[in-house]
Amino acid sequence: MRRYAIPAFFLTPATVLIVLFFMVPVVATLLLSFTDISTTTLSKPSWVGLGNYRDLLADPFLKKILANTGKYVALTLLFNVGMGLVLALLTSLVPSQIGDQFRALWLLPRILPPVVYVFIWQGLLTQAPMGLVSDLLGVSKNWIAAAPWSVVILANGMVGASFGMLIFTSAIRAISRELFYAAAVDGATTWQTVRRVILPLLSWPILFVTAYQTLSLLTSFEYILLLTDGGPGFYTTEVWSLRAYHLALSNYFGNVEFGLGAAMAAVLVLIGILVSLFYLKIFNFQNLVVEPKVEVN
Amino acid sequence: MPIRPPSWRLILIVLGLITLPIGVGTLWLLLTALFNQVHGLLPVGNINFGNWRFLWEGSINGRPPIWVALFNSILFAATVAFIEVLVASMAAYAISRMNFPGRRLYLGMILVLHAFPAVSLLIAIYYILRVLGLFDTLFGVILVKASLEIPLGIWLMKGFFDNLSWEMEMAALVDGASRWTVFRKVALPLVRPGILALGTFALLSAWGEFILPYTLIVSGKSWTLALYLQSFLRESFVDYGMMAAVGLFYALPVFVFFLLGQKYLLNIYSGGVKG
Numbered sequence: 001m002r003r004y005a006i007p008a009f010f011l012t013p014a015t016v017l018i019v020l021f022f023m024v025p026v027v028a029t030l031l032l033s034f035t036d037i038s039t040t041t042l043s044k045p046s047w048v049g050l051g052n053y054r055d056l057l058a059d060p061f062l063k064k065i066l067a068n069t070g071k072y073v074a075l076t077l078l079f080n081v082g083m084g085l086v087l088a089l090l091t092s093l094v095p096s097q098i099g100d101q102f103r104a105l106w107l108l109p110r111i112l113p114p115v116v117y118v119f120i121w122q123g124l125l126t127q128a129p130m131g132l133v134s135d136l137l138g139v140s141k142n143w144i145a146a147a148p149w150s151v152v153i154l155a156n157g158m159v160g161a162s163f164g165m166l167i168f169t170s171a172i173r174a175i176s177r178e179l180f181y182a183a184a185v186d187g188a189t190t191w192q193t194v195r196r197v198i199l200p201l202l203s204w205p206i207l208f209v210t211a212y213q214t215l216s217l218l219t220s221f222e223y224i225l226l227l228t229d230g231g232p233g234f235y236t237t238e239v240w241s242l243r244a245y246h247l248a249l250s251n252y253f254g255n256v257e258f259g260l261g262a263a264m265a266a267v268l269v270l271i272g273i274l275v276s277l278f279y280l281k282i283f284n285f286q287n288l289v290v291e292p293k294v295e296v297n
Numbered sequence: 298m299p300i301r302p303p304s305w306r307l308i309l310i311v312l313g314l315i316t317l318p319i320g321v322g323t324l325w326l327l328l329t330a331l332f333n334q335v336h337g338l339l340p341v342g343n344i345n346f347g348n349w350r351f352l353w354e355g356s357i358n359g360r361p362p363i364w365v366a367l368f369n370s371i372l373f374a375a376t377v378a379f380i381e382v383l384v385a386s387m388a389a390y391a392i393s394r395m396n397f398p399g400r401r402l403y404l405g406m407i408l409v410l411h412a413f414p415a416v417s418l419l420i421a422i423y424y425i426l427r428v429l430g431l432f433d434t435l436f437g438v439i440l441v442k443a444s445l446e447i448p449l450g451i452w453l454m455k456g457f458f459d460n461l462s463w464e465m466e467m468a469a470l471v472d473g474a475s476r477w478t479v480f481r482k483v484a485l486p487l488v489r490p491g492i493l494a495l496g497t498f499a500l501l502s503a504w505g506e507f508i509l510p511y512t513l514i515v516s517g518k519s520w521t522l523a524l525y526l527q528s529f530l531r532e533s534f535v536d537y538g539m540m541a542a543v544g545l546f547y548a549l550p551v552f553v554f555f556l557l558g559q560k561y562l563l564n565i566y567s568g569g570v571k572g
Contacts, residue, residue, distance in 0.1 A: 018410065022415070025418035025422050107563065115505075115527050220418050276410070279408075
């Protein structure tokens with residue numbers, strides 16, 4: 001009995017919280033997506049089978065939402081990975097003290113509270129004379145409304161770039177010094193060293209960052225919600241996860257399409273589970289599960 | 298990189314240019330908060346503390362006093378960090394040190410959840426909090442926020458426990474100490490760097506958290522600073538000066554921490570902590 005009791009004691013708090021806020025929600029998302037639940041039927045929703053999924057397919061805006069989602073994920077990913085790579089390379093080429101300073105600065109968008117971060121964007125992009133961009137370009141507009149996609153991608157990208165930057169920097173630091181000396185002895189220019197020595201060795205980290213960020217971009221909508229809330233106008237920047245959120249939880253749809261929102265979320269949940277399982281496979285699980293060290297019973 | 302290219306000064310200029318927006322944004326926030334009016338980055342008029350009247354005027358346009366939001370934010374961040382560190386350390390200790398049936402499965406589950414995008418569960422979590430009667434309470438949001446980061450915490454702390462030599466624990470166990478005593482008195486003090494890293498990460502992440510309180514809290518008395526600041530955006534006339542002051546007030550701990558602990562931040566965020 002003791003054999004089970006002690007580990008159980010240590011694991012219970014974590015297990016309870018994980019069951020309550022991961023396991024139950026996964027099941028609940030799937031179950032709710034088969035009901036007509038809404039604010040009016042919150043206490044006794046009725047089963048509608050695949051009805052929500054049929055509605056989803058029949059949704060005239062589905063094409064628009066899918067196109068937006070693809071655009072958002074692809075372009076932000078491109079910026080994140082590209083900028084992460086550029087930052088990692090450039091900060092590795094300057095003296096490391098200075099390089100560290102720049103890397104730290106790029107962490108700022110990530111650690112700033114999102115509401116403050118988005119407010120700064122709004123301030124810089126508002127009409128003249130307050131908005132800096134309007135002042136500099138000499139055209140006074142609200143630039144978020146004028147170029148919503150560029151703003152959404154840049155604002156998300158500046159937060160996301162640091163993730164790739166840190167991972168690529170560690171990877172560059174792990175490259176053995178001999179390779180750099182050998183390249184230098186052979187008379188390679190900086191660009192040739194980057195192109196022929198560093199980049200080939202970064203292919204695995206690049207793959208990892210791309211895969212990891214695809215999944216988080218697919219499901220994240222916090223910055224879009226704060227920046228444009230899916231607008232301006234009609235669904236201009238509305239992506240899949242934001243639409244699910246709006247349908248189920250936003251007030252201006254009257255909170256009546258909880259089930260449909262749950263159906264859209266269920267699609268994301270299923271993708272999330274499949275992709276995470278896939279990660280587990282490529283991370284080489286065997287190596288991670290080492291035997292425990294202290295075992296006295 | 299051991300080789301420094303001859304043109305590194307040029308590279309520095311390029312780096313400076315692409316990093317410029319971050320500096321400009323921070324400067325804009327500072328100037329807009331402090332001056333009467335700012336045109337772009339040019340202050341017009343004098344330094345003006347009127348933007349900061351939310352500090353002494355009690356309620357601004359029917360909002361709860363900022364001190365309520367500040368108190369809630371501190372309570373929220375501190376409790377989330379405490380729960381996260383304690384619960385994750387306990388579980389990580391068990392996984393690192395004990396052999397129990399299902400250990401591999403448990404660890405596999407933690408790994409999958411670590412990669413799983415928790416925000417997609419928000420709709421169901423809203424429903425679950427309603428059923429539990431925790432909707433619109435700070436306590437409910439604290440539990441949700443801590444839970445969603447626990448897989449990450451367990452993973453991080455397990456790494457620290459795994460790297461700990463276990464002779465001291467062994468000695469304590471042989472001397473008849475209980476597993477809990479060994480955990481509390483021997484193991485935990487030795488993984489202080491891990492606790493600090495997870496604690497810092499949890500504090501920063503909870504301090505900035507927006508979407509969870511925004512979705513799960515309605516009443517003003519439970520507002521955090523994130524909700525307080527966001528409420529200005531819903532007004533028809535946006536008072537940029539005051540918003541900047543509120544934003545600076547809210548982000549001040551983050552800026553201070555950033556200035557004092559840059560190196561430390563780089564270390565913990567490079568250590569495989571996801572964002």
